[in-house]
Amino acid sequence: MEQSIESYIKNLVRDTIVHTIGELQVQKDRQTYIIANWKMNKTLAETAEFFQQINSSQDVAVVVCPPTQLLYPAHLFIQQSKKTIGLGGQNVHWAEKGAYTGETSTSMLKDVGCEYVIIGHSERRQYANEDDELVNRKVKQALNDGLTPIVCIGETLGQKNSLQTEHVLSTQLLGALKGIDSSKFIIAYEPVWAIGTGQSATAELAQQTHAYIRTVLKQILGEKADNISILYGGSANESNAAEYSAMPDIDGVLVGGASLNAQSFDGIINVFAKGEQSE
Numbered sequence: 001m002e003q004s005i006e007s008y009i010k011n012l013v014r015d016t017i018v019h020t021i022g023e024l025q026v027q028k029d030r031q032t033y034i035i036a037n038w039k040m041n042k043t044l045a046e047t048a049e050f051f052q053q054i055n056s057s058q059d060v061a062v063v064v065c066p067p068t069q070l071l072y073p074a075h076l077f078i079q080q081s082k083k084t085i086g087l088g089g090q091n092v093h094w095a096e097k098g099a100y101t102g103e104t105s106t107s108m109l110k111d112v113g114c115e116y117v118i119i120g121h122s123e124r125r126q127y128a129n130e131d132d133e134l135v136n137r138k139v140k141q142a143l144n145d146g147l148t149p150i151v152c153i154g155e156t157l158g159q160k161n162s163l164q165t166e167h168v169l170s171t172q173l174l175g176a177l178k179g180i181d182s183s184k185f186i187i188a189y190e191p192v193w194a195i196g197t198g199q200s201a202t203a204e205l206a207q208q209t210h211a212y213i214r215t216v217l218k219q220i221l222g223e224k225a226d227n228i229s230i231l232y233g234g235s236a237n238e239s240n241a242a243e244y245s246a247m248p249d250i251d252g253v254l255v256g257g258a259s260l261n262a263q264s265f266d267g268i269i270n271v272f273a274k275g276e277q278s279e
């Protein structure tokens with residue numbers, strides 16, 4: 001009897017430790033990403049220069065998303081540099097191929113060395129009228145073809161001021177992920193009011209919103225949601241990166257303006273890499 005109580009306690013202690021380590025593991029397992037979104041910027045010469053100057057890191061995943069016509073040269077520059085840098089498109093079409101003038105398919109992106117693709121950026125939602133249904137079709141096509149979608153969501157200033165942030169984000173998430181049970185994607189929370197404005201969200205607000213996004217992801221995908229990296233985007237730079245990197249649910253940043261300069265992008269990479277080492 002004594003022995004069974006003792007073994008009961010031993011098992012209890014062991015289970016608790018395993019469970020706790022398991023929880024910590026989930027945190028650690030999440031990949032940190034520093035992703036550059038160059039938008040409609042840079043020449044070929046500037047692209048070559050950028051990949052010469054930039055440093056990669058073993059502690060975080062660095063991904064650069066140049067405009068479409070610079071993807072293949074960027075791929076070659078990355079190969080030449082021998083740096084570990086991933087490549088991503090800024091947009092993709094939902095169809096495999098066909099009569100879609102001016103569009104790019106997932107297989108074309110893969111063919112020129114891409115592993116990632118940004119989908120549903122708020123700028124495209126605005127000027128190209130991309131809605132949640134279109135975003136969903138693109139996410140499905142990217143996943144089917146083995147690309148990692150970087151799915152962008154975010155509320156406008158008006159929606160924020162009228163306290164609709166959670167409603168907007170959950171609607172965008174449910175729409176973008178409809179019919180998807182894979183967790184091989186990245187979410188970028190990009191409040192529209194923070195993009196290109198210099199008015200970045202405070203780290204506390206971003207953390208709170210990321211935690212909310214994770215609860216919605218859990219409703220959609222269950223425990224798999226713990227492994228999905230959620231990045232912050234919107235005037236992220238070298239100066240505010242440390243605050244974001246200290247937050248438990250901020251798994252990196254999607255950087256626009258500050259990614260155009262190799263030194264400032266490097267600075268952001270270093271901040272997050274240091275954060276990883278001190279964990």
Ligand code: PGA
Binds near residue numbers: 195233236
């Ligand atoms: P920003 O852009 O860093 O210039 O605000 C971010 C984005 O739109 O991805």
